[in-house]
Amino acid sequence: MTNFEYDAIVVGGGVAGLAATMVLARARRRVLLIDAGRQNNLRTSHAGGVFLHDGEAPSALYARAREQLAAYPTVEYHEGLVADAEAVAKADGGGFRVDGVTTRTLVLAQGVEFAPSAIPGADELWGSLVVHCPFCDGYESRDQRVLVTGTDDYLAHMRAMLPLWVDDLTFAPQSEIARFDRDADSGRLRVTFGDGRVEQFGRAFVQQPFTQRAGLADRLGCARVEAGPLTIDAMGQTTVPGVFAAGDQTAMAMAVNLAVGAGHLAGVGAVFALMQH
Numbered sequence: 380m381t382n383f384e385y386d387a388i389v390v391g392g393g394v395a396g397l398a399a400t401m402v403l404a405r406a407r408r409r410v411l412l413i414d415a416g417r418q419n420n421l422r423t424s425h426a427g428g429v430f431l432h433d434g435e436a437p438s439a440l441y442a443r444a445r446e447q448l449a450a451y452p453t454v455e456y457h458e459g460l461v462a463d464a465e466a467v468a469k470a471d472g473g474g475f476r477v478d479g480v481t482t483r484t485l486v487l488a489q490g491v492e493f494a495p496s497a498i499p500g501a502d503e504l505w506g507s508l509v510v511h512c513p514f515c516d517g518y519e520s521r522d523q524r525v526l527v528t529g530t531d532d533y534l535a536h537m538r539a540m541l542p543l544w545v546d547d548l549t550f551a552p553q554s555e556i557a558r559f560d561r562d563a564d565s566g567r568l569r570v571t572f573g574d575g576r577v578e579q580f581g582r583a584f585v586q587q588p589f590t591q592r593a594g595l596a597d598r599l600g601c602a603r604v605e606a607g608p609l610t611i612d613a614m615g616q617t618t619v620p621g622v623f624a625a626g627d628q629t630a631m632a633m634a635v636n637l638a639v640g641a642g643h644l645a646g647v648g649a650v651f652a653l654m655q656h
């Protein structure tokens with residue numbers, strides 16, 4: 380019988396991975412949380428709409444969650460990037476090998492990768508003056524002059540959606556935007572248009588394409604929904620038994636509360652799987 384080093388390895392220490400780790404820790408399972416520290420919302424100073432933590436800085440939420448996990452004796456935390464994960468054949472003991480470390484179960488909570496913006500200057504301001512999600516930043520933008528830019532489809536979607544949050548909206552195709560800057564005097568967003576016009580806005584909502592961080596999942600053979608999020612069942616298990624997943628990596632809608640819930644579920648799923656070992 381294999382002596383596994385861990386009952387579970389959790390890849391990714393955003394809210395989904397942290398929530399999954401907490402469930403496993405409380406079930407007194409040996410769990411290794413490995414995180415590369417690139418949570419997407421670290422770009423913003425406030426997390427809007429988070430249950431009981433509305434407006435709190437994401438960095439503070441992560442620090443507190445890691446502090447609480449550190450109180451559990453069966454949890455280990457490792458800062459780093461997991462490069463490889465493979466299933467071990469049943470005949471060889473089963474489970475998984477993650478960068479050479481053995482585990483009975485695996486939780487993937489790696490989030491998504493946002494592509495660099497095509498608008499010069501936008502990446503530097505993303506999460507502050509340049510945002511993408513009405514549910515996250517719409518309320519804080521309500522009294523501001525707001526630019527919305529992207530493809531025609533995105534603009535049509537936002538024309539229907541954003542007026543719920545914001546009154547003063549200007550829509551412009553992305554092809555008309557030359558660059559974004561922070562105005563040194565006002566601190567507002569300075570938008571230079573292709574025709575040379577310069578205007579100031581409180582914020583811009585932009586289309587921000589992203590892809591799944593799915594290299595490990597693909598190598599393990601986990602199915603995905605139309606090459607997007609991982610397919611999971613009602614217990615957060617992927618199509619590969621013993622591999623669970625949560626958060627943006629599995630979600631159609633991306634929000635902290637949803638990722639916490641999904642992470643908790645994946646943790647519960649992994650505990651149930653461990654009961655069967």
Ligand SMILES: Cc1cc2nc3c(=O)[nH]c(=O)nc-3n(C[C@H](O)[C@H](O)[C@H](O)COP(=O)(O)OP(=O)(O)OC[C@H]3O[C@@H](n4cnc5c(N)ncnc54)[C@H](O)[C@@H]3O)c2cc1C
Pocket residue numbers: 390391392393394395396413414415416417418419420422423425426427428429459460461462488489490491505506512514515516592625626627628633634635636638
């Ligand atoms: C700019 C911005 C603002 C947002 N604002 C809000 C908001 O106000 N309110 C709200 O509800 N939601 C907001 N969201 C959405 C919300 O933050 C996410 O839905 C949620 O935090 C996703 O959590 P996650 O744990 O799935 O992924 P992430 O937070 O992205 O965490 C994934 C972690 O996995 C790590 N990782 C990935 N691959 C590996 C690997 N191979 N090895 C080790 N570690 C790895 C990454 O480094 C990262 O730390 C915002 C998102 C963004 C981008």
